[in-house]
Amino acid sequence: MGKIGVIGAGKWGEALSYALSEKNEVIITSRTSRPWPNFRALDEVLKCEYLVIAIPAQQIAQWLKEHFVFSGQKILVAAKGIEASSGRFLNDIYKEYVPEENLAFLSGPSFAVEVMKKLPTALVVNSLSKDTSGEFAAFFPSFIRTYTSEDVIGAEIAGAYKNVIAIAAGICEGLSLGHNAAASLIARGLVEMERFGRAYGATQESFLGLSGAGDLFLTASSSMSRNYRVGLGLAQGKDKDTICIEIGEVSEGIGTAYALHEIAQERGIYLPIASEVYAILEGKSPRQSLKDLIER
Ligand SMILES: NC(=O)C1=CN([C@@H]2O[C@H](COP(=O)(O)OP(=O)(O)OC[C@H]3O[C@@H](n4cnc5c(N)ncnc54)[C@H](OP(=O)(O)O)[C@@H]3O)[C@@H](O)[C@H]2O)C=CC1
Numbered sequence: 001m002g003k004i005g006v007i008g009a010g011k012w013g014e015a016l017s018y019a020l021s022e023k024n025e026v027i028i029t030s031r032t033s034r035p036w037p038n039f040r041a042l043d044e045v046l047k048c049e050y051l052v053i054a055i056p057a058q059q060i061a062q063w064l065k066e067h068f069v070f071s072g073q074k075i076l077v078a079a080k081g082i083e084a085s086s087g088r089f090l091n092d093i094y095k096e097y098v099p100e101e102n103l104a105f106l107s108g109p110s111f112a113v114e115v116m117k118k119l120p121t122a123l124v125v126n127s128l129s130k131d132t133s134g135e136f137a138a139f140f141p142s143f144i145r146t147y148t149s150e151d152v153i154g155a156e157i158a159g160a161y162k163n164v165i166a167i168a169a170g171i172c173e174g175l176s177l178g179h180n181a182a183a184s185l186i187a188r189g190l191v192e193m194e195r196f197g198r199a200y201g202a203t204q205e206s207f208l209g210l211s212g213a214g215d216l217f218l219t220a221s222s223s224m225s226r227n228y229r230v231g232l233g234l235a236q237g238k239d240k241d242t243i244c245i246e247i248g249e250v251s252e253g254i255g256t257a258y259a260l261h262e263i264a265q266e267r268g269i270y271l272p273i274a275s276e277v278y279a280i281l282e283g284k285s286p287r288q289s290l291k292d293l294i295e296r
């Protein structure tokens, strides 16, 4: 099969490069060089017909502006988040540079460390073009089952929103609120993200399947999730900057909570859990948030 270029060699870019190498020739690049045999300069990677981009949502607009040159590539976006500074979805950011039929978005429950161990995983490749989603889906190795969908907005919202609910779930665990509270939070979180998605024309199917419920159950129930660990830190009274330094990897739920707050204000959408996560990130006491959610 053809040559694939991965851009962004963090945890997820590295895992995808590793997995996709089973059936394809893969080269990878990143802002910081790595001593890997398939690591190349950006210029060379940009010439690949298929690109997988794993640069986080908060950094991608600037990166595209400074580095990206479109020459017909098809792109699989691997990040999950909403730009905090503008409230823009990744699809809106990318489509300034790439025709929508060349864009696909990856979703579903997938901790990078488990992909690196070749553990069974199921993912969704979402694109408005069935050709594009089908081509990317076929690149994945035997231990990853891929599905395709045309609900780009649903997959994007589900992947981004679940990170915010995962922060709330980490707070719930950090405050020792128990299994009843954790299950209720996850269930109400799913309802909340589906309602938000509906306002943008997303289908319910994306929220009930791998992109929504699947990824939410994963990240909102495990300290392997960086976003869940942000919640654990907030429950201990730490501020978000200290927590981010301690984690040392991206936690997209933070920027996304700020983006959701802006969108909710602008469009008058009711987002009770995301609003409390935003407030806690801004310094509100988690116990006060709990009281406000329960006594509502
Ligand atoms: N880890 C996981 O299990 C999964 C992650 N994701 C999503 O994938 C995305 C990336 O996550 P992950 O790889 O884990 O994060 P990491 O923190 O491990 O890596 C972040 C990556 O982004 C690059 N980067 C950061 N800032 C910039 C910038 N200003 N310009 C260019 N590159 C930059 C870093 O480059 P460098 O290191 O070279 O400096 C690095 O490659 C996130 O949106 C995340 O939600 C999705 C599914 C699973």
Ligand SMILES: O=C(CO)COP(=O)(O)O
Residues within 6 Å of the ligand: 080, 108, 109, 110, 111, 112, 163, 166, 215, 218, 219, 224, 225, 226, 227, 228, 250, 251, 252
């Ligand atoms: O999206 C993920 C798994 O599907 C990774 O979640 P975290 O970024 O919270 O670790």
